[in-house]
Structure formats: structure tokens, C-alpha cells
Amino acid sequence: MLKTSQYADWLIQEINSLSDQSSISNCEKTAANRILITIKAGKHSLRFRILLFAVGKAYRTNPHERRVEITSTYEGNLEPLGGSADVVLGVEREKRLLVGIDPRRLHHGGSTHNASTFVYRPSFAKISTTGWFSHEVKTQLFDQEYQLYFKPDFLINYLLQQDTLHSTGLFIGKSAKIHDQDIDSIDHYLATGSNTELSYDQQVLLALKKMQIGRAGEELVFRREKKKLKKLGLKKYAQMVEWTSQKTPFVGYDISSFNQKGKLELIEVKTSVNKLNKFYFTANEYKTASKYNDKYSIVCVSNVFEVPKFRILRNPIAQIASGELQLSEETSVVRIMS
Numbered sequence: 001m002l003k004t005s006q007y008a009d010w011l012i013q014e015i016n017s018l019s020d021q022s023s024i025s026n027c028e029k030t031a032a033n034r035i036l037i038t039i040k041a042g043k044h045s046l047r048f049r050i051l052l053f054a055v056g057k058a059y060r061t062n063p064h065e066r067r068v069e070i071t072s073t074y075e076g077n078l079e080p081l082g083g084s085a086d087v088v089l090g091v092e093r094e095k096r097l098l099v100g101i102d103p104r105r106l107h108h109g110g111s112t113h114n115a116s117t118f119v120y121r122p123s124f125a126k127i128s129t130t131g132w133f134s135h136e137v138k139t140q141l142f143d144q145e146y147q148l149y150f151k152p153d154f155l156i157n158y159l160l161q162q163d164t165l166h167s168t169g170l171f172i173g174k175s176a177k178i179h180d181q182d183i184d185s186i187d188h189y190l191a192t193g194s195n196t197e198l199s200y201d202q203q204v205l206l207a208l209k210k211m212q213i214g215r216a217g218e219e220l221v222f223r224r225e226k227k228k229l230k231k232l233g234l235k236k237y238a239q240m241v242e243w244t245s246q247k248t249p250f251v252g253y254d255i256s257s258f259n260q261k262g263k264l265e266l267i268e269v270k271t272s273v274n275k276l277n278k279f280y281f282t283a284n285e286y287k288t289a290s291k292y293n294d295k296y297s298i299v300c301v302s303n304v305f306e307v308p309k310f311r312i313l314r315n316p317i318a319q320i321a322s323g324e325l326q327l328s329e330e331t332s333v334v335r336i337m338s
Contacts, residue, residue: 076113217271252288
């Protein structure tokens, strides 16, 4: 059985034994249960910090449940690592298998800094055929949460699609590939049309990738807001920052935060893998921005997977009126009146 002190060494050994090493540009141990790995994905280099936790013994009321103690969270002693996405893995120490746990848990834990969860022993048995298995779990934290059970040789696929896997339980095969310009242009294609050819799998991947990019940008801004308030000595308000879109995605903004005076601020996040110089502003977002004026900002995140750059557009309605921002109408809503 693996010991805690062996987790990182074991997983690095598994990574080094993968038949295809072409996508891995760096892999290093930073602690007994932590690894930093960089993967090449197209023109981008994606860096992940892997946090490894033990899959515990049987839970007393359910012999199939195994507890994973997640006691390092952002509210505790875990500091976000700039330019890296955090990954939470449970280690099944006897069979040497892995279970991916939704990293959104790291934002929770409260004053006890405990975001632990349960995984399910029968799910490990279901990965023998495909090498991975997704299991939807009931949770009080999120509307929907999937755990991913897999063999170590599925790790790179998991890292590249972890957001999609945890939010949908779906894995899109390697044959489906899309280009960065298609990701950034999807809204424009929908509004104005395009002759771009995409297979069904590519269409699914495009939509999921867009969601993944949006979520990555939102998470960066969410962390940034909490860090800003802590730096201002407003720890109480930092704990009250909400990543609103994770539970209520249609309210016209993504994050609820506060300014230096403790006053409410609403933030809509727009994200791109490249330089962001235009974005789509929905009617709902426009209405919400009009209602809150100076309390509403759009944060544009460029180069989200490289060295992210942030631009804050406070009170976008006023900036549209002054000509600092230009609003063009590419879509129209048609109502059937009879």
C-alpha cells in the first residue's frame, strides 16, 4: 500500500512510463503529495498543480463510501499558484488508481478549512474497460458535480478536460480538435453565419471549450477579488465574495464582490485565450449594467492560459454612451405575437 510520502514519486513514475511523452514539457515534485506538471496543448503551455489526498477506509454507515480528507483550501493555508490550475486527486492506495475531485471544493471549507468528500469503491471497479468512469454525486455545494475514476495512464486526458469532465461527466476523444480562432469566434459565427466546417464532436468540444475558458477566467477574477480585499485588510468581505455564476448563471453578472469601502460590486467576466478586444454583451447583461451603473464592471481577461492580463471596464453603459466602448447589434430577438 502506498504511503503519503510516496504519492508524488509514484505518480511521477507513472507519468514517465506513458508511451506518449510529446505533450509533457515539465514534471516535478514540489512536496510529498504535490506535483507541478506543464503540458503543451497546441500553441499553449498549460500548467497544473496536482494535490494528492488519500482515499480513506470504509465509512461506518455505508461500506461502499470512502472519505477523502481535503484539508488544504484557499480559505486556509493553500495559496493559489499564479499561472497554474489546481487539480485535486484522491489516491486509491491498494489498487493504485486515481479519482479526480472537482477543484471548486478548494474555494470552500469555511473556518475549518475542510472541503472533504466521499468517493465510492464500486466506481473504481468500473474503470477496467475504458480506463475511466464518471460518477455523479449529490452535493450541497454545487448544483451538479461529477467525480472521475481513472487509471494513471488517463491522467493527461483528464488534465486537459477536467473542467468539462467535472461539469458534464463527458470526455471528448482526441480525434476532435478545434482551433483557438474558432473558440473566440463562436458567438460571431452564431450571430452572422460562417462556412466553417465542424464535425459533431468538434461542435460539442467547441461549446465545452468555450465554457472551460469562461470558467477559467471567472476563477482568476474570483481569486483576484478575494486577494484584493485581504490586502486591503477587509478579510470579512473577502470571505463574502461570491462566484455567482456557479449556481445562478443567468442574473447578468458572474461575481459579487466589494470595493475598498465595503460597498457591493458586480462583475461580469469576459475571457479569451488570446488578446480580448471585443466581446458579446447580452441583453440581460446590458439591463443589469444599466440598473447598477457604477456598481457594475466588466473584467476582460486576455491570454487566460498563458500570462493573463486584466482590463476593468467600470460602468460599461456610461462608456458606451461616451463612445469609449462601441456597441454593435448583430442579433435580434423575434417574438411570435399570435
